[in-house]
Amino acid sequence: EIVLTQSPGTLSLSPGERATLSCRASQSVSSNYLAWFQQKPGQAPRLLIYGASGRAAGIPDRFSGSGSGTDFTLTISRLEPEDFAVYYCHQYGSSPWTFGQGTKVEVK
Amino acid sequence: EVHLVESGGDLVEPGGSLRLSCAASGFIFSDFSMNWVRQAPGKGLEWVSYISSSSSTIYFADSVKGRFTISRDNAKNSLYLQMNSLRDEDTAVYYCARTGTVTPLSVFWGQGTLVTVSS
Numbered sequence: 001e002i003v004l005t006q007s008p009g010t011l012s013l014s015p016g017e018r019a020t021l022s023c024r025a026s027q028s029v030s031s032n033y034l035a036w037f038q039q040k041p042g043q044a045p046r047l048l049i050y051g052a053s054g055r056a057a058g059i060p061d062r063f064s065g066s067g068s069g070t071d072f073t074l075t076i077s078r079l080e081p082e083d084f085a086v087y088y089c090h091q092y093g094s095s096p097w098t099f100g101q102g103t104k105v106e107v108k
Numbered sequence: 109e110v111h112l113v114e115s116g117g118d119l120v121e122p123g124g125s126l127r128l129s130c131a132a133s134g135f136i137f138s139d140f141s142m143n144w145v146r147q148a149p150g151k152g153l154e155w156v157s158y159i160s161s162s163s164s165t166i167y168f169a170d171s172v173k174g175r176f177t178i179s180r181d182n183a184k185n186s187l188y189l190q191m192n193s194l195r196d197e198d199t200a201v202y203y204c205a206r207t208g209t210v211t212p213l214s215v216f217w218g219q220g221t222l223v224t225v226s227s
Contacts, residue, residue: 001170035213037153044203044217045145045153056215088153092213095167097143099153 002027002091006100012108019076021103023089028069030093036065036074037088039102045088049074079105110134110216112204117221124194128221130187130204138182141165141207143214144189146200146223156202157189158212172198194225 003026013019023034032052037045047056049065052072062077076083084107089100116128130142144156157178158167166178177190187204201222205214 033211033213039153044219045214046217047213047215050208050211050213050215090153090213092211095158096169097155097158097212099155102152 001096002029002094002098004089004091004098004100006087006089006103008103009101010104010106012106013079014108015079015081017079019074019079019083019105021074021076021087021089021105023067023072023074023100025070025072025091029072029091032068033091033093034065034067034072035090035092036063037090038083038085039088040085048087076105110206112206112216112218114202114204114218114221117202117223119224119226120194121227122195122225124225125190125192126194126223128189128191128202128204128223130189130218132185132187132204132206135206137180137185138162140209141212142180142187143205143207143212144178144187145203145205145214145217146198147203147220148197148200151200154200159187191223194223196225199223199225 005024007022034052036049039045053065086102111133113131141160159178175193179188201220203220206216208215
């Protein structure tokens with residue numbers, strides 16, 4: 001099973017700042033099948049990034065993904081008020097598909 | 109528009125059983141694989157099970173293997189999760205999710221149904 005470790009656990013930033021979230025895999029993610037989800041309280045997760053760097057439909061271009069192999073990054077270039085949420089990375093290249101433990105982006 | 113609605117969540121005693129359903133609309137259900145993903149209260153996401161479009165390929169997380177069964181009825185546009193021998197640690201919101209066209213990535217999600225296992 002591929003274990004995904006996200007860092008930091010919590011990121012305290014102000015609107016307009018840049019957010020950089022990390023996801024490290026215990027082994028190489030097959031075909032870079034690495035996704036990022038955003039989740040707000042009481043809501044289902046929302047797909048942001050697929051295939052490490054592809055932006056899902058309707059996702060603003062301030063969200064970008066990068067990385068390959070075992071190290072991946074989600075960057076939010078300028079935080080908007082609606083971006084404060086929990087973010088999960090997810091690998092779907094090898095069964096069992098797994099999720100990271102999440103990074104909470106909170107208002108500083 | 110893709111629409112997924114889960115139902116069947118309830119309070120059940122340890123050792124009990126429950127069947128979850130997911131009603132799909134807005135797409136050709138028989139063309140897509142489906143996943144169940146759960147989230148314990150205040151915790152992260154955990155993938156539970158996967159079923160291919162024709163039900164020919166099925167996977168389970170080790171935590172539920174042997175206790176849960178996944179199935180689908182393409183004629184009824186419905187996905188199911190039969191949960192037996194329920195444990196306290198199965199308490200969670202259960203989401204059904206539709207995959208993309210090629211990969212097992214959960215692209216579209218329902219709003220979830222709450223399963224509480226407690227005596």
